[in-house]
Amino acid sequence: MKALKLVAPGKIELRDVPVPKISDNEVLVRIAAAGLCHSDLHILHQDDSWPFFGTTMGHETAGFVESAGAGVNGIKPGDAVLVRAVWSCGTCRSCRNGRGNACSINGSRTQFPLTPGLAVDGGMAEFIKVDARHLNGIGALDPVAAAPLADAGLTPMHVINTVRARLADDATVVVIGIGGLGHVALQILAAVSNSQIIAIDADATRVNHATSYGADLALLAGEDAATRILAETDGFGADIVIDFVGVQPTIDLARQIVAPEGAIRIVGLGGGSFPFNASLEGEVLPWGVNVQRPYGGTEVDQTEVLQLADDGKVAVQTDTYPLADAQRAFDDLANGKLKGRAVLIPG
């Protein structure tokens, strides 16, 4: 079969490899679609010390069950499935408490859990083998539309679930960055709340599309963004700020617009930092602000976002490429040419 391998820093290659052999608890999935994520660019540009060269890339995978091991129940050939991106152990204290995204066995205090496409072979191939525990049935959903839900759907769903109780009808939530994850976040927020949703992006085209995804107000990033949001909230600030970018200007904006007792969620890995001043003097946060750096999501988050997609309330905008054109997809992502989530189609 064909598989897209990360072979050296900055270098991917489509190679012929054997179809994986499954064990009793595993499932072989014939891949229909594999989403491409900004974190794939991050992985692509690791240096020589990266321990996982030779791995098949891709952590947003959907397809159809080809075969299932003897110990697998409830999954049969032909079933449409999503391969989850968080391969938690299922038995540690975090997993037993429903926090598989903080698994202590397949992850650690500083490392997120096992992820296909990173440390083990992922979905940019014709087949993937996966423990049956890490599959969700997707019913009649189109695998091409469903594949990005493994991350671009999961992560915003998880973030929003961390602030779910704050999404009152009179609350204001600000979404910074309306890309792959942000445009899904807007749809989820519109589906699960009546809160005022404000979207911000540095790209005018994305700003123009934001209301179609559920934003009540869309603003172009810039010097007056903080002033405008404070004006929208009677000067008090936004109850929730979700930053899908994570560069210094977006983190600074989050600090400038959050309300007292509000919540900031920094999802993007843009390299910015969050300064914290524990004093009464100088630039300090409003009292009571809750800041979190969320990772991935849980099985519940995955199930919920798939349900929203099945209900027609969440749809990922996709740009499809043949797997053989993966390099072009990576280049288009790197050069900001994509309109939606790039999805690679094998065969």
Ligand SMILES: [Zn+2]
């Ligand atoms: Zn990702």
Ligand SMILES: [Zn+2]
């Ligand atoms: Zn675990």
